[in-house]
Amino acid sequence: MDQIIPMEDEESGAELRIINASFADPYLLVLRDDSSVKIFKASGSGEVEDVEASGLSSTKWLSASLFKSSTFEETFAFLLSPEGGLHVGHLRWLCQINAHNLRCLHCQTWRDLTT
């Protein structure tokens, strides 16, 4: 066995249960029971590390999954918000860009997450 990654709420430290997980090599997306999403990436050294996805961590999500296809180079994340909106983003973007911005792929515009 290599690693144990506990699921904890960052602020309160309470243990969280995992609702759903989605794999898309080398990424792993985990949805916890407080509707928060965490993304992990398997790095070259063999460690599975938490990725800072500030665009996602402050929002609640009903459902999330990753999508990878041989036709596209990018891995996509599909996220369902409680208001019923479907958000689609490049996973690499989500992990790098600043907070609250998620690119809506369908209409090719930037969409502010908080509105």
Next chain:
Amino acid sequence: MQCYTEIAPPTAVSHAITLPFIAPKSNNLVVAKNSLLQIFELKSTLAQVPADGDAGVENAGALPDTEVVDVPLQRTENTAKLILVGEFPLAGTVISLARIKALHTKSKAEALLVAFRDAKLSLVEWDPETYNLHTVSIHYYENPDLPGITPWSTDLKDTYNFLSADPSSRCAALKFGVHNLAILPFRQRDLVEDEYDSDLDGPRDAKMGNTDGEDGEQAHKTPYSSSFVLPLTHLDPTLTHPVHLAFLHEYREPTFGIVASSKATAPSLLVERKDILTYTVFTLDLEQKASTTLLSVQGLPYDITRVVPLPLPIGGALLVGSNEIIHVDQAGKTNGVAANEFAKACTSFPLSDQSDLGIHLEGCAVELMSQDTGDILIVLNDGKLLTLTFTLDGRNVSGMTLQRVAADNGGHLLNVQASCISNLGRSRLFIGSEDGESVLLGWSSKSNQLGRKQSKAGVIGDEDMSLDEEEEDVDDLDDDLYNDTAATVKKISAAAAEPTAPGSYTFRVHDVLPSIAPIRDVVLHPDAAAQYPTTGEIMLSTGRGAAGAITTLNREVHLTNLAQTDLASARGLWAVHARKQAPTGVTADFGQDAEANMSSDADYDQYLVVCKVGTDGSENTVVYEVNGKELEETTKGDFEREEGSTLSVGVLALGTKVVQIMRGEVRTYDSGKS
């Protein structure tokens, strides 16, 4: 009015062509199944091939299509598979396909010109944004006022109509009606630039591509200029009965060779009309709509039905008949070979004698097989394979030899007539058939005669060797006669001046497109249970000749149960396909380590992780090892078995890490250590 439902799409392949269609560097096979157009691309996989007794390790190096594993008993070979990109039903029946290098296509790749029955042409391109075909233009020639169409001439649908495109995409010609030719010229990139320079002052800017000189046409939007109909009798009054024509390679202007006569040929009238066919080569001047005769060969046998243009290194054209094949080079020198005993009886044209072969060339498919040696593959009407090889004297053809491909070399792989054949490059050919299955054939050569690639380290052979090597740019060899002459001559003189030895080519089937055509008879077999009248099977008798078969059509997929194991109280199960970790020291940047992934000593573990619910509600996890069809419980692996329920199990990092998602935490394991 739609009063029918199609339950099985067309499967008989009528035409096939290779071109880069989806993207500029792609290699696509476009297959027309009469009214359905399918676009394929190729994907190479490694497949296990049982080695023959005599193809030992020492020979394997000479076979360019194989990647040899050290154990001589089992060979893995690069096998190409056809992957369907899209299929499109067409409004009409396809009679010809041609590839055109058109300007400003959406995909920046080449466009496809489709000719339909009833004299209609359609130029289509690939639209990468909608992932669909896009029609650029439609041209039709059913106008009764066209010159050459008289009230007593045969209907357009009853004449032999076909399309031929210039290999350099300067124009395309549709022969329709009794003797009409519709010429569709295509714009060339350098023509537009030259006009701009001479007409306008000032610097070139981004608008250059949009303006089109002084005539003010909106023609810059279309990749073609206006087409015109040319009755063949305007070129030469004796061309009243054309047989076939094709555009030739390696000419500065669009040039085509045409086999025609002034009277219809007939086997019954051989006494009077012997050898009346003439092969003439015309150069077209598209601006002036005029032509020049370059050469003319008289006295051709009555049974010549086709002109097959040949690219370098051989050049010229092949005239294919039922009893003989004649090669005419650019100077008009001819070499012929008689394939059976009727050739001598029906013609006095000088032919070399190979009538002991007794080959019937009716309905054969002819295609250039090898760009280096210029060898041609012929598929006969019973599916047997034949190669045609040339004897060169410097740059000139001095003889031709027909050779049967032996059954050991794959000569009997096909059992039906081919309707079309297309060279996909990298030693692969697609042979389509309307009577049976269509196959993707790969060939390999044992010939050591070509010196061209002998300088490559450790490699003997004449074809593309490795996966990494880029496909030969065929366009290089289509250069003008005035360019690259020196390089080409060197290539030819290094190429086999002697004909290729018989038995040097070996063929193998890589992939198959199944076919249920032609359907002769149908029997409905409803299910025995009366309350389900719409289920059951349809039995068909399909295929022709040696490909005849009985086929069953089912509405549902019928699964064959391979193995069954009871896993009591299982709540969830996941298959883990993990790979041993790369040894330390190897760069572990995950991404495109395709070679390591493909290497045959990559070790795979196969586990089945099952989460079971006990009678008291507690959950535990059991791991099974999969061996073929057997499941064996194993204690291998550090999976957390007791404490929690497993929600999901997956692999990361290209299969070297196994991740177990439990209710409260995520655990990762190295697959090698377990």
